[in-house]
Amino acid sequence: MKDFNFSIFSGYLSITDSNQSFHYVFVQSQLNNKDNSVPLVLWLNGGPGCSSMIGFLQEIGPFVFLNDDDESLSYNEQSWNRVAHLLFLESPSGVGFSHNPLNITFNDSQTADHNLKVLQEFYSNYPEYQKNPLWLAGESYAGAYIPLLAQKIKKFNDLEVAVINLQGMMIGNGITNLTHLPISQLVYQKQHQLLPPNFDISACEKNVTSEDCKDVNSNAWRITKRINPYDIYGYCYYEEKEVEDEQEWLSEMKQFMLIHDDNIIQVTNHELGVPCVQIDNIQNYLNDIQIKTYLHVDESIQWFMCSRYHNKQFKYVSDPPLVMKVLQEVINYDLYTILLYNGDADSVVPWLDTLQTLQTLNLSITEEWRPYYVKNNQLGGYTQGYSNKLRFVTVRGAGHMVPQNERIGAFYLLNQTLFGQAF
CATH class of the missing domain: 3.40.50.1820 (Alpha/Beta hydrolase fold, catalytic domain)
Incomplete structure (x- = not known):
């Protein structure tokens, strides 16, 4: 040792x-x-x-x-x-x-x-x-x-x-x-052959907050939904409920990928979990009573990777x-x-x-x-x-x-x- x-x-x-x-x-x-x-x-x-x-x-x-x-x-x-x-x-x-x-x-x-x-x-x-x-x-x-x-x-x-x-x-x-980020995401996806060669992103290049741009992003997410957005060559863990309610899933992806309607982003409560990411080992470890004792933390708190998805009290305006x-x-x-x-x-x-x-x-x-x-x-x-x-x-x-x-x-x-x- x-x-x-x-x-x-x-x-x-x-x-x-x-x-x-x-x-x-x-x-x-x-x-x-x-x-x-x-x-x-x-x-x-x-x-x-x-x-x-x-x-x-x-x-x-x-x-x-x-x-x-x-x-x-x-x-x-x-x-x-x-x-x-x-x-x-x-x-x-x-x-x-x-x-x-x-x-x-x-x-x-x-x-x-x-x-x-x-x-x-x-x-x-x-x-x-x-x-x-x-x-x-x-x-x-x-x-x-x-x-x-x-x-x-x-x-x-x-x-x-x-x-x-x-x-x-x-x-x-x-x-x-954040104003430019949605365009960068689409350009990156096209450059790495994650989207079809003829996939048109011009609507977002013209106006990132337009309804047409929102449709472009939704279509891009449908195409890439089994690709880990945080590591495009890595493994993607996913939940079956992503398939059950596609509209809910697309709404969640809007928050994950930080698409916004104006210059302000409001983060509230979400339930889906982080796309393709699996951290059960860390979550189980930190929610063990003995580990909480070692860390001198409030044992009544359940730890989650991202509070915005599980804690209805957490709200953030960017x-x-x-x-x-x-x-x-x-x-x-x-x-x-x-x-x-x-x-x-x-x-x-x-x-x-x-x-x-x-x-x-x-x-x-x-x-x-x-x-x-x-x-x-x-x-x-x-x-x-x-x-x-x-x-x-x-x-x-x-x-x-x-x-x-x-x-x-x-x-x-x-x-x-x-x-x-x-x-």
């Missing part, structure tokens, strides 16, 4: 002015835990409404379910705690084991405010990590969470009451420009123009190292959508598109450098959850980014 030189802490961090309690898991680094130069990575999964315990138990934590059908945890040789402390936060409240007693309807700005308060509470409980370099990391809707939290931290630091040592951020398959505005502002600070990375087998947030976002932001290219190589000189993907300390990277063969599909490649991205090493 391997001896481990790190500890794992779990419990609640509270916001006293609203009675919300946020479940967190803190994993010490395998490096010297008394060294203030060891990075601290705050990890957020997306949704909105999906639990960061997925990141902990399936992606970057030290003990994970390596395969979808594993019944027990295995040591993760590519755990990110090899080089950093890891703080997993179930946010907003109402997600996972976190409490939302006031039945709050969340939005992007409010969630960032809460995440900042929770981070301050973490430092109050663990003051020895206050000076460590902080990195914000996550995937999917964390593409909104992270820039807004970075902005809040910058404004907090400007008050000079205390300083949070934010150094940068890493966003995987991040949702940033504001895409705000996210783009803040992302531009954070980049313009020119203070933080920013890595935007995409698994190239993801059709939910395709790599070309992130590239479109970068083009919208009018950044200067400082390093032309080129390949990079990982273990045994294998092609890891492609990268392009931009002004203001920003880099874009694709990860070959990875889906929406890069650290799950390509553990070696994801750890390479982390290591090179945290320590300023060349790709």
Whole structure:
């Protein structure tokens, strides 16, 4: 049995002015835990409404379910705690084991405010990590969470009451420009031969919110319904009720693929489950009474991967123009190292959508598109450098959850980014 030189802490961090309690898991680094130069990575999964315990138990934590059908945890040789402390936060409240007693309807700005308060509470409980370099990391809707939290931290630091040592951020398959995303999804599907060559997407290119575009998307989903949208070369688990009521299923897919009628997306209660994704092992593990005791969480809470599908109290309103505005502002600070990375087998947030976002932001290219190589000189993907300390990277063969599909490649991205090493 391997001896481990790190500890794992779990419990609640509270916001006293609203009675919300946020479940967190803190994993010490395998490096010297008394060294203030060891990075601290705050990890957020997306949704909105999906639990960061997925990141902990399936992606970057030290003990994970390596395969979808594993019944027990295995040591993760590519755990990110090899080089950093890891703080997993179930946010907003109402997600996972976190409490939302006031039945709050969340939005992007409010969630960032809460995440900042929770981070301050973490430092109050663990003051020895206050000076460590902080990195914000996550995937999917964390593409909104992270820039807004970075902005809040910058404004907090400007008050000079205390300083949070934010150094940068890493966003995987991040949702940033929801206005363009539906078009990117269709283009990606056509480029990868998931749709017929003559499949017409011009209605969406003209007006993404039109009724004709909605029909295009519905037809595309009918054609691709047995393809895992998060990993087009991966396995698709599905429910028979998808077939029983196709209209209900299409309505659910509209939410999953984040198609919207205007600039605001409202996420409410859903029952279908995440398309093609099977996480029974994690769900059974986290709902075991003994595990809940170990984690110091409320035993009465039933854990689900994404609260928006099971918790009628969880409601979220997204504001895409705000996210783009803040992302531009954070980049313009020119203070933080920013890595935007995409698994190239993801059709939910395709790599070309992130590239479109970068083009919208009018950044200067400082390093032309080129390949990079990982273990045994294998092609890891492609990268392009931009002004203001920003880099874009694709990860070959990875889906929406890069650290799950390509553990070696994801750890390479982390290591090179945290320590300023060349790709």
